[in-house]
Amino acid sequence: AQTVTQSQPEMSVQEAETVTLSCTYDTSESDYYLFWYKQPPSRQMILVIRQEAYKQQNATENRFSVNFQKAAKSFSLKISDSQLGDAAMYFCAYLNNNAGNMLTFGGGTRLMVKP
Amino acid sequence: GAVVSQHPSWVICKSGTSVKIECRSLDFQATTMFWYRQFPKQSLMLMATSNEGSKATYEQGVEKDKFLINHASLTLSTLTVTSAHPEDSSFYICSARFRPSGAETQYFGPGTRLLVL
Numbered sequence: 001a002q003t004v005t006q007s008q009p010e011m012s013v014q015e016a017e018t019v020t021l022s023c024t025y026d027t028s029e030s031d032y033y034l035f036w037y038k039q040p041p042s043r044q045m046i047l048v049i050r051q052e053a054y055k056q057q058n059a060t061e062n063r064f065s066v067n068f069q070k071a072a073k074s075f076s077l078k079i080s081d082s083q084l085g086d087a088a089m090y091f092c093a094y095l096n097n098n099a100g101n102m103l104t105f106g107g108g109t110r111l112m113v114k115p
Numbered sequence: 116g117a118v119v120s121q122h123p124s125w126v127i128c129k130s131g132t133s134v135k136i137e138c139r140s141l142d143f144q145a146t147t148m149f150w151y152r153q154f155p156k157q158s159l160m161l162m163a164t165s166n167e168g169s170k171a172t173y174e175q176g177v178e179k180d181k182f183l184i185n186h187a188s189l190t191l192s193t194l195t196v197t198s199a200h201p202e203d204s205s206f207y208i209c210s211a212r213f214r215p216s217g218a219e220t221q222y223f224g225p226g227t228r229l230l231v232l
Contacts, residue, residue, distance in 0.1 A: 033219050033220075035220075035221075037223075042225070043153075043206060043208075043225070043226050044223065044225045044226065045159075045208060045210070045223035045226075046223075047220065047221075047222065047223075050218070050220060052218070091158060091159070095219055095221070097219060100164055100172070101147060101212055101219065102149060102161055102164060103149070103159075103161070103210070103221055105158045105159050106158065107157075107158050108157075108158050
């Protein structure tokens, strides 16, 4: 079974600074997707960024980028120029095309942004 | 991005009653939707996979007769909590599978807070 691990229960960053959230996963598959979702206090799950495993290039979305290390099974999220609105729970998730397309979530990292 | 709605956002009910939660994909068709449950300060726990026109697939430990799922159209899945009890109080979230140009993604509804008295 696939597992997703987020080793940082909480992280803190100063406004305008950069922070990196860690995620590792375990799988024997070669074709899969990885995601980062943000859950603010409203509890709405918001897609931040997606990475296809077959792509070597790291995905970027404005201030958000990932460092995808397939051999190491690592998928970290970097948030640049942190803003107060970035404060939320962040969940790393894994999806296997060949296993019902369901998401497997990590335990989450709570990000606090200091003004 | 694609939009998924959920209704109601809040529900309070008496123990023993049934509650229906709707999940709709507003601007796309979703052959597959998923239902999750989330306890405070915890991650999402997958309850079941809802497939249009067929029976839902439940995760181990989730009671099929307790949590009835119906996916009658390509834009609507419903979760009915039957004979609700206080321990069913939780935050329920649905997601819909979206595959623009073959790229696999799931978008989430805003969630439903259920409180059973």
